[in-house]
Amino acid sequence: MFADQTETGEVDILEANLRIKPKPKFHIAVYQNVIRFAKNKPLAFSGGVVLAAMIVIAFLTRYAGLAPYDPEQIGVASKFGGPGTDLILGTDQLGRDVLSRLMFGTWVSLKVGLLSTVIGISAGTIIGIFSAYMGGLFDLVVQRVVDSLMAFPPIILALGLMAALGASDRNVIIALIAILTPGATRVVRSQALSIKELDYTLAARAIGATAGRVVWKHILPNVMATYIVLITITVGFAIVVEAALSFLGVGVPPDVPTWGGMLQLGRKYIDVTSWLAVFPGIAIALVVFAVNFLGDGLRDVMDPKLRGR
Amino acid sequence: MQQYVIKRIILFVPTVLLVTLIAFIVMAVLPGDPAIAILEGDGGGSYTAEDLEKLRKELGTDRNVFVQYGSWIGGVAKGDFGESLWFKSSVMTELGGRIPVTVELAVLATLLAVVVAVPLGIVSAIKPDSPLDYGSRIFTLIGIAVPNFLVAVMMILFLLKIFNWLPSLGYVNLWEDPVQNLSQMIFPALALALYEMAFIARVTRSSMMEIIREDYMRTARSKGLSEKVVLFRHGLKNAILPILTISGWQFGRLFGGTVVIETIFLIPGMGRILIEAVQHRDFPLIQAAIVIIGIAIVCINLLVDLLYGWLDPRIRYA
Numbered sequence: 356m357f358a359d360q361t362e363t364g365e366v367d368i369l370e371a372n373l374r375i376k377p378k379p380k381f382h383i384a385v386y387q388n389v390i391r392f393a394k395n396k397p398l399a400f401s402g403g404v405v406l407a408a409m410i411v412i413a414f415l416t417r418y419a420g421l422a423p424y425d426p427e428q429i430g431v432a433s434k435f436g437g438p439g440t441d442l443i444l445g446t447d448q449l450g451r452d453v454l455s456r457l458m459f460g461t462w463v464s465l466k467v468g469l470l471s472t473v474i475g476i477s478a479g480t481i482i483g484i485f486s487a488y489m490g491g492l493f494d495l496v497v498q499r500v501v502d503s504l505m506a507f508p509p510i511i512l513a514l515g516l517m518a519a520l521g522a523s524d525r526n527v528i529i530a531l532i533a534i535l536t537p538g539a540t541r542v543v544r545s546q547a548l549s550i551k552e553l554d555y556t557l558a559a560r561a562i563g564a565t566a567g568r569v570v571w572k573h574i575l576p577n578v579m580a581t582y583i584v585l586i587t588i589t590v591g592f593a594i595v596v597e598a599a600l601s602f603l604g605v606g607v608p609p610d611v612p613t614w615g616g617m618l619q620l621g622r623k624y625i626d627v628t629s630w631l632a633v634f635p636g637i638a639i640a641l642v643v644f645a646v647n648f649l650g651d652g653l654r655d656v657m658d659p660k661l662r663g664r
Numbered sequence: 665m666q667q668y669v670i671k672r673i674i675l676f677v678p679t680v681l682l683v684t685l686i687a688f689i690v691m692a693v694l695p696g697d698p699a700i701a702i703l704e705g706d707g708g709g710s711y712t713a714e715d716l717e718k719l720r721k722e723l724g725t726d727r728n729v730f731v732q733y734g735s736w737i738g739g740v741a742k743g744d745f746g747e748s749l750w751f752k753s754s755v756m757t758e759l760g761g762r763i764p765v766t767v768e769l770a771v772l773a774t775l776l777a778v779v780v781a782v783p784l785g786i787v788s789a790i791k792p793d794s795p796l797d798y799g800s801r802i803f804t805l806i807g808i809a810v811p812n813f814l815v816a817v818m819m820i821l822f823l824l825k826i827f828n829w830l831p832s833l834g835y836v837n838l839w840e841d842p843v844q845n846l847s848q849m850i851f852p853a854l855a856l857a858l859y860e861m862a863f864i865a866r867v868t869r870s871s872m873m874e875i876i877r878e879d880y881m882r883t884a885r886s887k888g889l890s891e892k893v894v895l896f897r898h899g900l901k902n903a904i905l906p907i908l909t910i911s912g913w914q915f916g917r918l919f920g921g922t923v924v925i926e927t928i929f930l931i932p933g934m935g936r937i938l939i940e941a942v943q944h945r946d947f948p949l950i951q952a953a954i955v956i957i958g959i960a961i962v963c964i965n966l967l968v969d970l971l972y973g974w975l976d977p978r979i980r981y982a
Binding site for chain 1: 677678682683685686687690691695701733753763777808809810811813818820821824825916917919920921923924927928938939940942943945947950951953954958961962965978
């Protein structure tokens with residue numbers, strides 16, 4: 356019908372406009388969104404930058420030998436050397452380089468934190484969607500189990516699991532998954548329940564869409580924002596729990612440098628020197644603030660309904 | 665109300681049973697064979713088949729899993745959690761004396777948190793965007809983000825460096841020497857309370873800000889009531905409900921935090937013995953500590969729910 360109107364010329368302009376402004380390509384759209392995010396949420400954006408920098412440092416330390424010394428090498432310089440004496444951040448009680456140990460600690464913290472969060476929240480999301488979609492007995496049982504798991508303070512459950520499984524970084528990840536999954540299940544389930552009742556889901560089911568199609572095409576895309584936000588706001592928590600477990604000496608084995616383990620040494624030698632406690636403390640605080648700011652910002656932009664959680 | 669109470673209690677029973685089941689599964693099923701896990705330790709120590717048989721009998725793991733759970737839960741119902749492997753005595757005698765210490769720490773922390781956070785939140789809500797509000801919001805941000813073990817270590821560091829003084833770490837019974845006890849407990853409680861303080865301050869602020877905009881607040885002002893009466897009788901009375909719920913829930917969560925704080929400040933509570941038990945793989949003791957904490961929290965949540973329903977009729981009929 357528009358073809359008849361081309362004589363007037365107006366539609367041409369309209370079409371020309373449409374042609375001039377095509378949908379931006381994916382990488383340009385991402386770039387534009389990042390710029391807008393940086394402008395609207397500068398704090399969250401800087402959190403993201405810090406986190407990205409830490410991830411880069413972690414990878415370079417692990418795979419490209421960025422650290423100036425071997426973190427296990429004893430007697431790099433004299434014991435308890437303060438920062439700036441021989442080495443940038445000084446040495447610990449065995450004369451090991453604090454900076455190198457911190458850099459390797461970054462790898463452990465981020466690896467454990469990110470892996471456990473992604474797996475835990477993904478598992479929670481899948482279980483939550485199924486629980487909401489299937490309803491009935493399955494839903495009831497899942498919700499009771501979630502309630503009971505969430506009755507335990509996270510660190511207590513983690514301690515029990517670590518005792519049962521033994522201290523190693525793999526087991527810390529398993530313990531964290533067990534802690535993180537129930538919460539995500541609960542959040543995603545309630546969201547999926549409300550999506551299930553919306554007209555478009557109902558319409559899809561009315562025209563005979565299979566359960567798989569409804570979940571895949573209608574429910575899953577609509578919980579994606581929640582999923583991404585949950586991951587970002589949970590990473591900080593996961594890193595803190597790992598640090599707490601290593602601090603208590605039941606997480607990652609003490610021969611692996613971790614921020615939590617280094618803080619524990621700092622606490623032990625606190626009357627000798629305060630630096631050993633200060634640097635891992637700063638590292639933990641920095642990553643937690645960065646992740647929290649980023650998570651809060653993403654939440655405000657992507658899923659305001661989660662505010663206050 | 666009666667219906668509400670019944671409904672809550674019906675939900676409560678399976679949760680308690682599941683809590684015990686989870687604790688049982690974690691400690692008795694997950695390690696595969698707890699006896700092997702204990703004997704091998706982390707390093708894979710050597711042992712004979714006889715040792716293994718003996719330990720299995722001692723642990724009771726030579727029996728069927730369901731029988732094990734049945735006999736364990738029967739004991740739990742009577743307050744008998746079996747024998748500790750590391751301390752070689754009854755789990756209950758080891759734990760019993762430590763429970764009050766942890767409860768004292770948690771109560772003290774909750775009190776500190778509420779006493780500081782509620783006024784802070786109210787002032788913050790009454791005068792939004794004032795310097796005090798900004799200060800309190802920054803405090804909230806820090807308090808929620810920084811983990812308690814870091815707060816505790818930094819607290820010790822500051823006391824040591826700035827005042828060149830540390831409270832004598834350890835624990836004296838509250839009834840024997842109240843002053844010494846409080847001087848030992850106040851800093852751990854503060855380190856433990858910081859998160860709760862920040863959290864409660866945030867909830868108080870947002871809850872109070874919502875209430876301030878309500879019609880009945882304007883009505884109360886327009887009929888000439890003094891600002892104090894408006895704020896406290898009309899405002900706080902309504903804002904207090906979510907604060908109460910959050911404080912109740914947080915009280916339960918504090919038992920997790922005590923583990924770390926007790927270890928740092930050398931307080932002989934439940935958390936510290938739990939760490940020792942984890943390090944020595946003392947399964948019965950860990951199991952008992954987990955179950956006691958889990959059930960305590962489920963009970964606290966039930967009480968909070970009931971209290972909430974009693975205070976706010978809207979909940980009962982929802």
